[in-house]
Amino acid sequence: MEDSRFDGANFKAAVVDRVTFKRSDLRNVNFAAAVLSGSTFEDANVENTDFSDVVIGDFEQRSLCKNPTLKGSHPKTGVDTRESLGCRS
Structure with missing residues (x-):
C-alpha cells in the first residue's frame, strides 16, 4: 500500500493490520474502531x-x-485527529 491514495476512505471497524502505508495519502480517512496493529505510517499524510x-x-x-x-x-x-489517537499535546 506504499504511495497509495486513500483520501476520504472509510476503514471504520476494518481489520487493517500489518499494512505499510509509507508515503500514502490518508487525509480524511475514517479508521474508527479499526485494527491497525503492525501497520506502519512512515511519511503518510494523516491530516x-x-x-x-x-x-x-x-x-x-x-x-x-x-x-x-x-x-x-x-x-x-x-473528531480531532491528535486526540483520536491519544497523543499528548
Whole structure:
C-alpha cells in the first residue's frame, strides 16, 4: 500500500493490520474502531484522519504522534485527529 491514495476512505471497524502505508495519502480517512496493529505510517499524510478507538501498537502510536500532518479534524465525524489517537499535546 506504499504511495497509495486513500483520501476520504472509510476503514471504520476494518481489520487493517500489518499494512505499510509509507508515503500514502490518508487525509480524511475514517479508521474508527479499526485494527491497525503492525501497520506502519512512515511519511503518510494523516491530516483530518479519525483514529478513534483503534487497536494499534505503542510503537506505531508514538511514531504517528510525531507525524507533522497529524492535525485537523475529520470532516464527517468532527473528531480531532491528535486526540483520536491519544497523543499528548
